[in-house]
Amino acid sequence: MKIVVTVVGEDRVGIIAMVSGILAENQININNINQNIVDGFFNMVMIADMAAARISLKDLQKILRERGEAIGLDIKVQHEDIFRIMHRI
Amino acid sequence: MLTIQDILETNRMIAEDKLDVRTITLGISLRDCAHPDLDVFCRNIYDKITHTAEHLVRVGEDIEAEYGIPIINKRISVTPIAIAAESCRTDTLVPVAEALDKAAQAVGVNFLGGFSALVEKGYTHGDRRLIQSIPEALAVTERVCSSVNLGSTKHGINMDCVREMGEIIKKTAALTADRDALGCAKLVVFCNSVEDNPFMAGAFHGVGEGETAVNVGVSGPGVVKRALEGYKGADFGTIAEIIKKTSFKITRVGQLVAQEASKRLGVPFGIVDLSLAPTPAVGDSVAYILEEMGLESCGAPGTTAALALLNDAVKKGGLMASSFVGGLSGAFIPVSEDAGMIAAVERGSLSLEKLEAMTCVCSVGLDMIAVPGDTSAATISAIIADEAAIGMINNKTTAVRIIPVPGKKEGDYVEFGGLLGHSPILAVNRFQSHDFIARGGRIPAPVRSLTN
Numbered sequence: 050m051k052i053v054v055t056v057v058g059e060d061r062v063g064i065i066a067m068v069s070g071i072l073a074e075n076q077i078n079i080n081n082i083n084q085n086i087v088d089g090f091f092n093m094v095m096i097a098d099m100a101a102a103r104i105s106l107k108d109l110q111k112i113l114r115e116r117g118e119a120i121g122l123d124i125k126v127q128h129e130d131i132f133r134i135m136h137r138i
Numbered sequence: 139m140l141t142i143q144d145i146l147e148t149n150r151m152i153a154e155d156k157l158d159v160r161t162i163t164l165g166i167s168l169r170d171c172a173h174p175d176l177d178v179f180c181r182n183i184y185d186k187i188t189h190t191a192e193h194l195v196r197v198g199e200d201i202e203a204e205y206g207i208p209i210i211n212k213r214i215s216v217t218p219i220a221i222a223a224e225s226c227r228t229d230t231l232v233p234v235a236e237a238l239d240k241a242a243q244a245v246g247v248n249f250l251g252g253f254s255a256l257v258e259k260g261y262t263h264g265d266r267r268l269i270q271s272i273p274e275a276l277a278v279t280e281r282v283c284s285s286v287n288l289g290s291t292k293h294g295i296n297m298d299c300v301r302e303m304g305e306i307i308k309k310t311a312a313l314t315a316d317r318d319a320l321g322c323a324k325l326v327v328f329c330n331s332v333e334d335n336p337f338m339a340g341a342f343h344g345v346g347e348g349e350t351a352v353n354v355g356v357s358g359p360g361v362v363k364r365a366l367e368g369y370k371g372a373d374f375g376t377i378a379e380i381i382k383k384t385s386f387k388i389t390r391v392g393q394l395v396a397q398e399a400s401k402r403l404g405v406p407f408g409i410v411d412l413s414l415a416p417t418p419a420v421g422d423s424v425a426y427i428l429e430e431m432g433l434e435s436c437g438a439p440g441t442t443a444a445l446a447l448l449n450d451a452v453k454k455g456g457l458m459a460s461s462f463v464g465g466l467s468g469a470f471i472p473v474s475e476d477a478g479m480i481a482a483v484e485r486g487s488l489s490l491e492k493l494e495a496m497t498c499v500c501s502v503g504l505d506m507i508a509v510p511g512d513t514s515a516a517t518i519s520a521i522i523a524d525e526a527a528i529g530m531i532n533n534k535t536t537a538v539r540i541i542p543v544p545g546k547k548e549g550d551y552v553e554f555g556g557l558l559g560h561s562p563i564l565a566v567n568r569f570q571s572h573d574f575i576a577r578g579g580r581i582p583a584p585v586r587s588l589t590n
Contacts, residue, residue, distance in 0.1 A: 053140070053145055055145065055146075055149060081139070083142040092146075094142045094145050094146070096140065106203075106204055107203060107204075110203065125149065125206055126206075127204070127205055127206035128204045128205050128206075129140070130205065130394060131148060131205040131206060131207060131391065131394065132140050132144055132145050132148050133140065134390045134391065134393065134394045135144070135148055135387045135390050135391060136140065136141075136144040136147075136148070136387075137140075
């Protein structure tokens with residue numbers, strides 16, 4: 050199963066390191082990263098593969114949400130199909 | 139490969155434009171629950187509903203979490219109770235409504251539809267008993283919704299039932315007067331009702347349906363409005379294209395949710411109902427879409443044309459996005475549930491008569507209309523007759539969900555709470571229709587019913 054991680058919030062040092070660290074710890078492979086800064090706001094979209102993951106999607110959502118909230122970031126993790134079905138036929 | 143723009147667009151639709159799946163509705167046949175003993179029948183339906191829908195709410199919440207798409211309601215529709223309870227030896231079906239209410243509560247759904255009768259051509263004993271039980275049933279239960287189909291293009295209009303429903307609505311209002319006639323918000327009168335509608339209060343599991351079915355209702359008026367904001371001054375062909383594309387995207391989400399819910403519940407996928415269903419939340423309004431097209435306020439001349447274009451484009455866009463489309467599928471115009479409609483009534487731009495014209499081209503009919511408490515039963519019946527006539531002649535579903543609020547007069551306010559919203563009391567034409575309604579009988583089926 051592929052997932053989409055979106056991160057939005059105020060820019061600071063180490064956001065990508067934190068998110069990718071959590072994914073690596075749980076054997077989730079990153080396929081694609083897209084990131085930019087708009088008016089001081091950090092925007093990142095990551096597509097990752099949970100085929101070998103050692104964690105459920107629900108638990109991953111909880112960890113990333115809590116770690117994000119602690120430093121003022123909104124982190125969402127969603128099943129890729131919601132985007133695929135809407136934008137690809 | 140998905141682009142960052144695609145992903146951000148979807149999440150903006152959800153976070154800012156209030157895109158959601160309005161309801162996953164599990165249809166359950168109760169035909170095998172029939173029993174002459176009322177207590178046994180009530181136990182049978184309670185057991186069947188709680189067993190079949192045991193995992194409905196959890197499955198809905200799981201899908202919501204995994205895909206990040208809000209699923210607002212999980213609901214149940216059942217075989218019209220007039221049919222399922224036909225053989226019960228009893229004078230009242232209120233205990234059946236209570237059993238349904240308990241079952242709904244046990245599985246955690248907020249509404250259960252199907253306390254219904256289909257009487258477009260005439261009454262059976264069971265139909266009469268059900269209709270007579272409606273006021274008390276809606277007063278003593280919280281989650282049960284009721285509907286009566288009293289007309290169709292194929293069969294004409296049962297004017298005896300039209301007369302009776304005016305009285306039933308008044309009685310329901312009286313029995314729930316302490317809650318501003320809330321009972322009437324759970325009661326819909328239909329012409330050409332559909333058997334796979336997932337939306338309340340008019341949902342029931344039709345007699346032609348299978349044992350069970352998952353029907354999903356999508357929404358997203360806010361997404362359509364946002365899409366149109368970028369096209370100020372564009373011509374109508376362009377506007378229709380934008381609505382179609384947006385509707386396609388919204389419906390694809392409904393299709394995904396319906397497939398997943400069907401798989402996880404082990405229940406066949408019925409239909410996706412591609413409706414634009416507003417809520418009282420700011421930015422989730424059908425009226426705002428019409429105003430975005432260039433109308434100063436909903437109800438202004440041009441509103442019917444704008445709604446016709448919207449309703450048609452929603453269908454055309456959504457049709458290709460789902461393998462099975464059904465239900466009501468179009469734009470809803472419930473007054474108290476739409477912030478823009480409420481504002482339009484307050485401004486004086488939207489009247490009952492304009493709403494009636496709009497129902498010729500919208501998906502259903504006069505919906506969540508609060509009227510003065512002293513509106514007579516005959517006048518309510520006459521409003522129902524007009525609406526049923528529109529449905530019968532135009533071969534479409536029409537409905538009336540009207541709430542005569544005891545003690546309130548034109549210009550007063552009524553608060554139903556939650557998704558049912560709030561509304562100013564609309565003015566009703568003061569001229570009487572009593573002698574017209576008193577005639578009774580049946581309006582014959584129109585010539586367009588003879589299609590064979």
